[in-house]
Amino acid sequence: MERVTVKITVNGAEHEREVEPRLLLVDFLREELDLKGTHIGCDTRHCGACTVLLDGFNVKSCTVLAVQADGREVTTIEGVAPEEGKLHPLQDAFWKHHALQCGYCSPGMVMSALAFLSHSPSTDEEDIRRAIAGNLCRCTGYQFIVDAVREVVERQVSSE
Ligand code: FES
Ligand code: FES
Numbered sequence: 500m501e502r503v504t505v506k507i508t509v510n511g512a513e514h515e516r517e518v519e520p521r522l523l524l525v526d527f528l529r530e531e532l533d534l535k536g537t538h539i540g541c542d543t544r545h546c547g548a549c550t551v552l553l554d555g556f557n558v559k560s561c562t563v564l565a566v567q568a569d570g571r572e573v574t575t576i577e578g579v580a581p582e583e584g585k586l587h588p589l590q591d592a593f594w595k596h597h598a599l600q601c602g603y604c605s606p607g608m609v610m611s612a613l614a615f616l617s618h619s620p621s622t623d624e625e626d627i628r629r630a631i632a633g634n635l636c637r638c639t640g641y642q643f644i645v646d647a648v649r650e651v652v653e654r655q656v657s658s659e
Pocket of ligand 2: 598599600601602603604605635636637638639
C-alpha cells in the first residue's frame, strides 16, 4: 500500500514518519513512537482506554487515523506530568483517592479529565460524570474517580 508522510507533534516533539493511510493514531503512538501509556481496550470506540488530546480536545485515538493528525498536536499520558519524577495534580489526586485499581482505564480517564479541566471545569458531580462518560472502568465503580477530579477542579477554581 502506498505510504504517506505525516508530521505529528506529540508531547511537544515533532515526529515525521511514513505510514500507511489506514494506520490508526493509537497504533502510531504505540508502535511507531513506543508510547505504550495509551491503551487499547476495545478498538471499537467504546472503552476510552485510548483517549489522548488532539489539539487540546480529548479523542479516542482508535477512531482517528494518523493522517488525520498530520500537522497537529497530540498529548498522551506520557506528556502530562510537569517534569520527571513529578505527577500532574490529576495523577496525584487519582493516587490519593484510590481512583485506580488495575489501571487499564487510567491514562484515558486522566486525559478526558484533563480536557474537562481545560475547557469546562465544574464541581458538579453530573458534569464530571458526563465528562468521563466515554471512559469505561471495570474496577473502581467510578465514585473515587469523580472524587479525584472534583478535588482538582475545586483547587483550580479556588486559585483563580
Ligand atoms: Fe479506543 Fe476502546 S480502544 S475506545
Ligand atoms: Fe481497572 Fe479502571 S482501574 S479498568
